Amino acid sequence: MLQAMKLTKDLMGTCIRSLCNSNLAGGFKIGKDTTLPATYIRSAEDPVKDLGGNPPSQRPILAFFFAGGMHGSLRLILIQHWHDKDPDMKIFGPMASDIVSKASYRTYMKSNKYFICARGYEVFSPQIVESIYFQCVLVIMN
Structure with a gap:
């Protein structure tokens, strides 16, 4: 880029x-x-694979936050305040990039009501498009 x-x-x-x-x-x-909005194409053969999310009544997670790269002070504050402290909040730091972690990420995205997109130092993030892709409410924290 x-x-x-x-x-x-x-x-x-x-x-x-x-x-x-x-x-x-x-x-x-x-x-x-x-x-242009940034996103990842997961499958060239089926680009809309996994599109959508669970119906609102089947979204047990109130909010999900995946920090990605640990840059910027806001991401660290969110993790320190929320990680493993509230069962309704799934707050994670960096995840591995293996197949299991990616599948887990998609499951969380489909199962949350609000997705937190926190500011960092990078300007490239697919998270805005992914929140739309998985039909959850985007919360941008700057």
């Missing part, structure tokens, strides 16, 4: 660029450039 920003910065300086990364340090121009 940063590579695309660097390569197009001078070459397409007067063009409006649509990028998944809105990093100002990488040349993103507020008011001119646009961002």
Whole structure:
């Protein structure tokens, strides 16, 4: 992503660029450039596999938060305050990237009412699109 920003910065300086990364340090121009929502395609053969979530009455988890990379102070505060302290809140730090952990992540996304997307240092996050994908209410914490 940063590579695309660097390569197009001078070459397409007067063009409006649509990028998944809105990093100002990488040349993103507020008011001119646009961002694309970031997401992962889980299966090229079936891109809507696992689309949706459980009905509201079958979502036992009040809120789910997956910190991803532990950057930014807000993520650490959420984990210290909520991790393993309330059965209605599933708050996790970094997860392994193995198949079992990814399946567990999808299960939590389909089973929660609110998904917490907390600010970090990175500007790339598929979590906003994933909350829509899995039909849970997005809570953005900045």
